[in-house]
Amino acid sequence: MDKKAIFFDKDRCMGCYACVIACKMKHNASPYPSDPPEGDPKGLSPITVHHHGPIIKGDRVFQFFQPLACMHCQVAPCIEACPTVAIFRDSETDVVLVDEERCIGCKFCLWVCPYGAPHFKESGKMVKCDMCIERLREGRPTACEATCIASAITVDSPEEISQIQAKKAVQRVIKEWGQA
8 A cells, every 4th residue: 555645735724614514523523612602512532624815815715624633754753752552653554543542631741742633531541633544555645635526535545645745836936926
């Protein structure tokens, strides 16, 4: 099996939270939706969507949504920080996983994670995005990627993700230069 990486495209995300609900359902966590107007599903979630804006610039309004989960870092500080070796890398996929049985709930992983990916159950055990490892092994897309109607989530090889990120960076530069 090929190594996998994940990319969240804030330019495509509409803030529908379908990825959050799909992840919660896949992990048997209740969605606990709040009352409108917030609409942000509450409770334990290995994926979160951050809302930025609205910001008014001149006569235009800007806002965006940024989905975020464990990025399965190549140099994962959570692995290094875990005193019980509960966090490890799957050799087949490169996905960073957690052995809940070994987790003591010390939260060292949370302190060192640049993405705030670790979440903690009421039991104190850490959970995070496991990139739907069993789905990947079956050749199926992750729950969040399969559910995203805006195609804002991509799971692919690290090389392919790097190419997508490079294209996005070039598009941003062209767009900014075009507005100058």
